[in-house]
Amino acid sequence: MTATDDHIDRLPAPALTRPTSQAERVADMLRTFIIEGELAPGVRLSEERLSRKYQVSRNTLREAFRLLSRERLLVHRMHRGVFVARPTGEDVRDLFRARRALELPAVREADRAPRELVEAVGAAVTEGEAARAEEDWWRMGSANMRFHEALAGLARSARVDEFMRQVLAETRLVFHVMAAPKEFHDPYLPWNRRIHLALVAEDTEDAAAELTEYLATSEEQLIRAFDAMDPAAET
Structure with a gap:
């Protein structure tokens, strides 16, 4: 076999x-x-x-x-x-441009979203916290994907949902290349909860500010990791 x-x-x-x-x-x-x-x-x-x-x-x-x-x-x-496919460093940069375009507007207008959509964001965070408690890092990564999918879902647009699934699938391939799920997901779990709590409080400005910093930090971390890799490993 x-x-x-x-x-x-x-x-x-x-x-x-x-x-x-x-x-x-x-x-x-x-x-x-x-x-x-x-x-x-x-x-x-x-x-x-x-x-x-x-x-x-x-x-x-x-x-x-x-x-x-x-x-x-x-x-x-x-x-x-x-x-x-195996993503490259340039793919990472483009993916984060797409994620900002999809996630940030949805979060800024989240005060118009039904409560169950905000609850879906919280459920993804709770799932990630449970996975961390069990040291199940790949499951935590999956929960993180669902968290960002739920953020985009706040836009209440089937087209945004479709585009976001495509972007998240590519993003998951990036994390696969890194092969270090704990290091690339664990630091962001408390951040996920802060964003969720800001949404619960209907403080969309704070939630968007947190997400903006989150995406910038995550992109920088991934780009550094890709730059440190042997270029032959990306082909």
């Missing part, structure tokens, strides 16, 4: 509910696996095994692969197959 086989065998059962076409549903499933950390950069996606595991045609898989390739989540290598 190859490493590719191992990765595919460990993937969970799908929850295909949101998109409309079969290819979009498969793409959303694979995107979710990336956000949750189930698929790491460089993993080869076998058409045969995925088709058999999820009972979809190879044509459907190829269309899903094309959709995710346009989102920069997958890459096709001639005569080798389809692989999960």
Whole structure:
């Protein structure tokens, strides 16, 4: 059994509910696996095994692969197959530009959002705190992804939600490359709680200020880490 086989065998059962076409549903499933950390950069996606595991045609898989390739989540290598993408330092910079454009406006207007959307932000923080207590760093990373997804969700826009999932999937690949989930998530968990509490208090100005500093600090930390890596490791 190859490493590719191992990765595919460990993937969970799908929850295909949101998109409309079969290819979009498969793409959303694979995107979710990336956000949750189930698929790491460089993993080869076998058409045969995925088709058999999820009972979809190879044509459907190829269309899903094309959709995710346009989102920069997958890459096709001639005569080798389809692989999960490996981000670069420049990708990190662009991802944070996108995150500022999506998350900050949503937080600034959060006082107009239904309370259940603010509660979703808090639930993600609580999940992260529980994961930290158990020293489950990858689960804490997944909770952090859900925290930022919930922040963007305050915009109450299906399009923002869709764009944010694409951005978070790429962001999770960045953290995979770093291979140090505790160091890159643990310092930000108290920050997540402060942002949540500011939202609960309807102090959107403070929440946005905290998030602005948070994103700047996180981007700087990741860029330093990428710059310190061997350039060959990014290819």
